[in-house]
Amino acid sequence: MIIKGGIVYDPANGIFGEEMDICIENGRIAEDAGGEVIDARGLLVMPGGVDAHSHIAGPKLNTGRIMRPDDSRMGTEPRTGVCRPSTGYTVPNCYAIGYRYARLGYTTAFEAATPIIEARHTHEELEEIPIVDKGALTLFGSNWTVMECVRENDMEKLAAYVAWGLRAARGYGVKIVNPGGGEAWGFGSNVKSIHDPVPHFDVTPAQIIRALAEVNERLRLPHSIHLHFNNLGRPGNYTTAIETLELLKDIKPSRMRQVVHVAHMQFSAYGGTGWKDFESKASVIADYFNQTDHATMDLGQIIFGPATTMTADAPLEYANARIGHQKWSNHDIELEESSGVVPWVYMRKMPVNAVQWAIGLELALLTKDPWKVVMTTDHPNGGPFVNYPEIIALLMSREKREEEMKTLHEVVRSRSTLPSIEREIDWSEIVIMTRAAPARILGLEDKGHLGIGADADISIYNIRPDEIDPSKDHAKVKAGMSRAKYTIKGGAVVVRDGEIVAAPQGRTYWVDAAVPERDMDRMLSSLKEKFERYYSIRMSNYMVQDAYLSNPFVVRAGVQPLKEVI
Amino acid sequence: MRLQIEDVLCTFCGCLCDDIRVEVDGGRIEKVRGACRLGSSKIMGHSRIKSPMIRVNGELREASYEEAYRKAAEILVSAKHPLLYGWASTTCEALKKGILLAEEIGGVVDTTATVCHGPSIIGIEEKGLVGSTLGQIKNRADLIVFWGCNPSEAHPRHTLRYSSNASGRFIPEGRKDRKVLVIDVRETRTARNADRFLRIQPGTDYEMISALRMIIGGKAESLPEDVAGVSRKELVEIAEMMRSAKFGAIFFGLGLTHSRGRYKNVDNALSLVSELNSHTKFVIMAMRGHYNVTGAGQVLAWSSGYPMAVDYARGAPYYNPGETSCCDLLSRRDVDAAMIIASDPASNLPRGCVEALAEMPVIQIDPFENPTTFFADVVIPSAIAGIEAEGTAYRMDGLSLRLRKLVDTEYPSDVEILQAILDNVRRLRDDN
Amino acid sequence: MISGRTLAQGAGCEDKMSRLYIDEVSCCYLSEEDYRALGLSDGMNLLLTSPHGSAVLRAGVDKGLPKGMVFIPMGPWANMLTGTDTKGCGMPGFKGVEVEVTPTDEKVLDIRELMLRGR
Incomplete structure (x- = not known):
């Protein structure tokens, strides 16, 4: 297949809007190719979108669907010759997730949080999501074995456990959510700072984070630790964010990437002492990112209208339910985590929501290096991912931002710096924030770019970058980005003129990390005891079986050969 | 050869105990240790439906699997609004096939949950x-x-x-x-x-x-x-x-x-x-009853957005318990054929619903005979999930676990049966 | 009348044609007081009539039951007495059905006769 005449953006390879042809052979970008010719003359062409942080599969998704039949009634589409039926807006069914990503031109999406013991369910849902490649990050932040290794300062054993946990969950990376808080929530409390000891375990969140970061690098995992800060969602929490990032400054990355990826930064960039004097601290956070190089972030931009909040930060969901007088689901997971789900609505005239909206945009606009920023809504916490084109239009047009701000509560002008920000993001930066950066941050070498040998995941939009001025034509930008002219996944056309034309099964990425056998044996003997005494299932029934990954893609990692370590 | 199998899952109730020990000898289950009376009685096994059957002139007569699949497909294709009911005592994989079938024939998928939790x-x-x-x-x-x-x-x-x-x-x-x-x-x-x-x-x-x-x-x-x-x-x-x-x-x-x-x-x-x-x-x-009634709700939720009583007649899922739940559909005569899998509505539904069932063509897929068999027009015996077939089930707390296959069988699994019916449905459609 | 699960009903519930199951679900239980007041003894049967139907069951005593309550293990006999109205939520009334209880000489039907009664 040859894509002819498109205006190509491939910033990872130094291509910033050049007219060129792209050749595809055997599902990869090639030097030359024959076969089908796609006429993309003058159209915007870029690598397929990569979502590095989205909640798309697992128990909390179904909890959301089951408690929200009202949501499932939105976005209903009947089956077609190609597609199974779609339902839902904030908690779509599995099929809708795949089709809607593909229509946006996205070809990869990673589920951001899965407890090991419930990973089988996550993979059952991932298997049902068509088209996109996917993977799931694994939760380690309130895990008994992790905390015990940290307390004993036994990093070899911790590395063995993390490697085993990733294998058991068929997981892709280390996710840490409100570390220690999930355990404290087991008796209804929380940790209040990164130095507040976890009840019964005699470790602090700071120690857990640091140890997992060290082990992450020891294991040379493709992705860094992926961190949801303590105190997320609370006024004044920006100090926790910076204090936590400072903890990790001196850790050496084992690969060409960050040491820590911060999940949905917007929810942790809050000033004020309470909701009344709540204000944006996005500029302080952006300054920190501008002055350091060890951290990356995704936005967690909010979208006005309905959302469904879902997180392993269970105490946060309890607070959400109380503040919003909303129905509340909670799910504690033995020895590993807690979690919660609460429906939500972000309102334009609500002062806090207006400021939250501004914070996400400020973070993207004030952070100078787009490689440090991934555009997300923390779907469906900040709103559903189908709104990405809205965010793209906002980032590209100050005029649109001004128009929007007129519809919001006036505090958006006094409690954020957004009104004074002139920057308008260009196409290259959009492609970095939605493709190149998330792929690099996740360590997906064959994604996010169009170099020879890369996966032939490509999106083509009905937008003519040479003719359009995104600053003024933001409505066209939004409309064009909402319905890809073509989405090509692994060399196959899956979307044509905004409609799904094929729904192949994507791959599931997971990381198999090797550790020295003696460390693994030592770890397993203490883990066995946990199964005998505390888990409610048997160890032999715990690991996700191969049957749940019909199309796996295994990334190898592991501690370096022994002689290099010495 | 005697084989001891450890950490077997018990496919009886929602506890889904996974610490059962089973002794197998010559392809037969000889001993069950660690299970309760309910579980042992299921795992040890009892009389099975021997062969597929089709009702002819009021009597069930033995038939081949192929004949039974075809007859079942004919019933489903000629129905305006079929009900696909049960699903609590089989695997998630079986329900996935069932949902696909319901989408294609515009049927209703309901689980025993509607008359339980x-x-x-x-x-x-x-x-x-x-x-x-x-x-x-x-x-x-x-x-x-x-x-x-x-x-x-x-x-x-x-x-x-x-x-x-x-x-x-x-x-x-x-x-x-x-x-x-x-x-x-x-x-x-x-x-x-x-x-x-x-x-x-x-x-x-x-x-x-x-x-x-x-x-x-x-x-x-x-x-x-x-x-x-x-x-x-x-x-x-x-x-x-x-x-x-x-x-x-x-x-x-x-x-x-x-x-x-x-x-x-x-x-x-x-x-x-x-x-x-x-x-x-x-x-x-x-306290969920059947071993996989929780899983049935999970599969339906991720497939359709709703956990039970999902009607595909409109092409997209529609859900309204009290309207699209089995008891209401039957008592109002809102469905005109039923496929019953791994359950026994004849025993478990009110008499008024059973009378409705008696009036319409009924397909039964089950390892065992039960009072629903009295009303069935096509009976398709299946392998027992968790004993003779692998698959997934969800415990009452939502934890998913993998069922093992302990012994070989000549019976097809529910997944295989449903796939065969789906193939026949597609063939009939193409012929028309 | 309330219906519910019992151990024997459960053990037989995937072997519905077994003696064990059928014996269990064709029996109704009363409090000691009611049992005596009706002059019942071992092997006697009761005719239960509800607004939705009727059935003959064997009678037994359950000391855990209060006066005025009949318990039937869930199954075909109990369901002869339950109605189909789900009050718009999909669930018929399996518990809390008002029934009239009369000692009878009529025999308990076998499962086939019961299911096909009137057909």
Whole structure:
């Protein structure tokens, strides 16, 4: 297949809007190719979108669907010759997730949080999501074995456990959510700072984070630790964010990437002492990112209208339910985590929501290096991912931002710096924030770019970058980005003129990390005891079986050969 | 050759115990260790339907699988609005095929949940569910409440593995470290082993829950001296038991969902637990009956957005319990054919629904004969999931586990049967 | 009348044609007081009539039951007495059905006769 005449953006390879042809052979970008010719003359062409942080599969998704039949009634589409039926807006069914990503031109999406013991369910849902490649990050932040290794300062054993946990969950990376808080929530409390000891375990969140970061690098995992800060969602929490990032400054990355990826930064960039004097601290956070190089972030931009909040930060969901007088689901997971789900609505005239909206945009606009920023809504916490084109239009047009701000509560002008920000993001930066950066941050070498040998995941939009001025034509930008002219996944056309034309099964990425056998044996003997005494299932029934990954893609990692370590 | 298989899953009730030991000799199950009476009786096995059957002139006659598949497909294709019912005692993989079939023929998929914990699900739609995995309760709960359920008879190993009699990290002495409270209309075996039994009048669960919510909310004085036959003093003591627990867990059963108030009882109980969390830690869980009724709800939810009673007649899923649930569809004659898989509506539904079933063509897929067989026009015997076929099932707390295959069989699995029916449906469609 | 699960009903519930199951679900239980007041003894049957139907069951005692309540293990006999109205939520009334109880000489039907009665 040859894509002819498109205006190509491939910033990872130094291509910033050049007219060129792209050749595809055997599902990869090639030097030359024959076969089908796609006429993309003058159209915007870029690598397929990569979502590095989205909640798309697992128990909390179904909890959301089951408690929200009202949501499932939105976005209903009947089956077609190609597609199974779609339902839902904030908690779509599995099929809708795949089709809607593909229509946006996205070809990869990673589920951001899965407890090991419930990973089988996550993979059952991932298997049902068509088209996109996917993977799931694994939760380690309130895990008994992790905390015990940290307390004993036994990093070899911790590395063995993390490697085993990733294998058991068929997981892709280390996710840490409100570390220690999930355990404290087991008796209804929380940790209040990164130095507040976890009840019964005699470790602090700071120690857990640091140890997992060290082990992450020891294991040379493709992705860094992926961190949801303590105190997320609370006024004044920006100090926790910076204090936590400072903890990790001196850790050496084992690969060409960050040491820590911060999940949905917007929810942790809050000033004020309470909701009344709540204000944006996005500029302080952006300054920190501008002055350091060890951290990356995704936005967690909010979208006005309905959302469904879902997180392993269970105490946060309890607070959400109380503040919003909303129905509340909670799910504690033995020895590993807690979690919660609460429906939500972000309102334009609500002062806090207006400021939250501004914070996400400020973070993207004030952070100078787009490689440090991934555009997300923390779907469906900040709103559903189908709104990405809205965010793209906002980032590209100050005029649109001004128009929007007129519809919001006036505090958006006094409690954020957004009104004074002139920057308008260009196409290259959009492609970095939605493709190149998330792929690099996740360590997906064959994604996010169009170099020879890369996966032939490509999106083509009905937008003519040479003719359009995104600053003024933001409505066209939004409309064009909402319905890809073509989405090509692994060399196959899956979307044509905004409609799904094929729904192949994507791959599931997971990381198999090797550790020295003696460390693994030592770890397993203490883990066995946990199964005998505390888990409610048997160890032999715990690991996700191969049957749940019909199309796996295994990334190898592991501690370096022994002689290099010495 | 004698083979000992460890850590087998028991495919009987929602406890989904995964620590059973089974001895297999020459392809036959010889011994079951560690299971309860319910589980052993299922795993040891009993008489099976021998061959596919098709009803001819009122009598079931043996047929080949191919004939049965074709006949089943004919029934489904010629029906205007078929019901595909059951699913609680088979694998998630089977239901996935069933949903695809329903999409293609415009049928309704409903599970046995609608006549079991369906009202609990509606309660969750109203209030959300404050829950946990069973292991969390095993490790932490110092108060266990059984409300309108009787695990001693319905979930015999529940108390030992997960609740009152289990030991865990913060409950090292097991039963000694926990209080057990039973609330029921009759003094069940479970009640006899409790620290405290509160007997209530039938149909007064809602009043009791409301009274407890008032006490927890600090409004005890507003209550009358007597609440539907229970003294205020006793209710204040019960509320205090709950509030003073470090970690409390309520397990509730059909006592709430089958009685007056139905889903409103559950809605109220969920609210009570939510409110208790302002004072201490509390969770609540439905005692799900069939081993994979939870999984059936999960598969339907991720496929359609809804956990039961999903109607595909419009091409997109439509859900309205009370309209698209089996009991209503049958009693209103809103469906004109039924495929029953791994369940027995003839025994478990009210007589009025069974009469409707008798009037329409019925396909039965099941390893065993049961009263539904009397009404079936096509009978397709299947392998027993978890014994003769692999697959996935979800425990009552939502934990998914993989069922093993213990012995070989000549019977096709539910997945294979459904795929064959789907193939026949497609072929018939193409021919027309 | 309330219906519910019992151990024997459960053990037989995937072997519905077994003696064990059928014996269990064709029996109804009363409080000791009611049992005596009706003059029942071992081997006697009761005719239960509800607004939705009727059935003959064997009678037994359950000491855990209060006066005025009949318990039937869930199954075909109990369902002869339950109605189909789900009050708009999908769930018929399996518990809390008002029934009239009369000692009878009529025999308990076998499962086939019961299911196909009137057909």
